Amino acid sequence: MRNTLTHSYYKIGVKGLILRKKSISLPRFEINTTQNLLTMTQLKTLAGIALLLCTLTLWSCETADPMTQYDPNAIPEVVLDTYELNIDGSGGSIPIFYGVTNPRPNTKPEAKSNVEWITIGEVGDGKITLNIAPSDVNEERYGIVTVSYSGMTKSLKVYITQDRQILNLFTFEVSNVTYKSCTVKYTPKDETITYMANIIDKEYFNQSGISTEEGFIVAEMENYSKVAQQYGMSLEELMSRLTTPLIYKGEAVREFNSMQHGATYVIYSYGVIFNQNDYEVTTPVHYTIVELPMPTFIPATFDITANTASSMTTILVSPKEWSGYYTIQIIPESSIYYTPKGTNLSDQIVRALANDFYNRARKMISQGYTPEAYLEQTCYRGSYQLNTPLDIDTKYMIAVFGVKSEDGATPVICTMPSVAYLN
Numbered sequence: 001m002r003n004t005l006t007h008s009y010y011k012i013g014v015k016g017l018i019l020r021k022k023s024i025s026l027p028r029f030e031i032n033t034t035q036n037l038l039t040m041t042q043l044k045t046l047a048g049i050a051l052l053l054c055t056l057t058l059w060s061c062e063t064a065d066p067m068t069q070y071d072p073n074a075i076p077e078v079v080l081d082t083y084e085l086n087i088d089g090s091g092g093s094i095p096i097f098y099g100v101t102n103p104r105p106n107t108k109p110e111a112k113s114n115v116e117w118i119t120i121g122e123v124g125d126g127k128i129t130l131n132i133a134p135s136d137v138n139e140e141r142y143g144i145v146t147v148s149y150s151g152m153t154k155s156l157k158v159y160i161t162q163d164r165q166i167l168n169l170f171t172f173e174v175s176n177v178t179y180k181s182c183t184v185k186y187t188p189k190d191e192t193i194t195y196m197a198n199i200i201d202k203e204y205f206n207q208s209g210i211s212t213e214e215g216f217i218v219a220e221m222e223n224y225s226k227v228a229q230q231y232g233m234s235l236e237e238l239m240s241r242l243t244t245p246l247i248y249k250g251e252a253v254r255e256f257n258s259m260q261h262g263a264t265y266v267i268y269s270y271g272v273i274f275n276q277n278d279y280e281v282t283t284p285v286h287y288t289i290v291e292l293p294m295p296t297f298i299p300a301t302f303d304i305t306a307n308t309a310s311s312m313t314t315i316l317v318s319p320k321e322w323s324g325y326y327t328i329q330i331i332p333e334s335s336i337y338y339t340p341k342g343t344n345l346s347d348q349i350v351r352a353l354a355n356d357f358y359n360r361a362r363k364m365i366s367q368g369y370t371p372e373a374y375l376e377q378t379c380y381r382g383s384y385q386l387n388t389p390l391d392i393d394t395k396y397m398i399a400v401f402g403v404k405s406e407d408g409a410t411p412v413i414c415t416m417p418s419v420a421y422l423n
Helices: 040-060 203-208 213-230 235-241 347-366 371-378
Strands: 077-080 084-087 092-101 110-113 118-124 127-132 141-148 156-162 170-175 182-188 194-201 247-249 252-256 264-275 278-281 286-291 301-309 312-320 325-332 384-389 396-404 418-422
Touching (some): 092 141, 118 141, 301 396, 325 347
Antiparallel strands (some): 092 127, 118 127, 194 264, 264 278, 301 312
């Protein structure tokens, strides 16, 4: 999925510019002095004229009479101001400017499109107008306009990319963002439709391999259908009886808690209608992104010494200015988390180590452990000597973090890591 925020931009360039000492026809252009703002199309128009004027200037320096007659023995050539366009989903009328060397009398270029959503408008002196329809699909689409000219041996191609349709059926307002919670207000443009209002960890898409909106909705509905079957309900009934509603009409405000600190979440909505176990999706998926911060780290450090004798390694950890629990993570050189000695741990590595601890804690708590029980059984307090077998031929990074649980929530890392190395 792509963010619903779209941008309009154009690429302007010239490929294979070839000029001969023949006449070149220029576009006529009028500037409306009552306009105070320049649109992107007007900017492109000015850029096209500047390019063609520059072309004429370079050519005319070598020719005393630029308006010579048509030479039937010379091949006409057309130069375009651009050969590639990137258009946003709203479409519009886009001018392409051209110049002709050795133009034939009363002859203009011909332009053809290979797709229905691009039509050819007016072909005037020095300008071809393309009419781009608003996109009605949920992905980028591509088209080619071919420009030819009588007597010219090769046609020219303009490659056009249009962004997905502009999505404005839902808006999201995110507030009260902390390292473990946020509030989202969902507002549909049409207050009469029923729609999904939810949030999901972006990591889900990496782990599931789902890369399309259709695939995401199918997977989501399949999961809810399985739950409905377990409770002997239809999908429609399940959605109406969830303790925490997912389906709404009109504006909805949801508070999300116990979120993963430092993680990226996808807030999303789409229109949907249920009929027993069937459903119909009525709008494209709209979404936005929220990135949760890391908790504020408490200033604390740990003294770490490590020694290896035969196949057994002894790691001694002594907290400084820290009386709570801490975790010891032993990271081999083959791990993506391993950071070479003398290199500071990047913010990405700290986040990854913190998330790894959080995910393990959350999994154990979901299996029946209380946060305090998890800390007691997997973490340490005070000075501690850990004896563990390690490969003497492998390099290791030892990272120690302070951890805590607030108000019975899943424990999180709350200090910067102290690091030591083996081998």
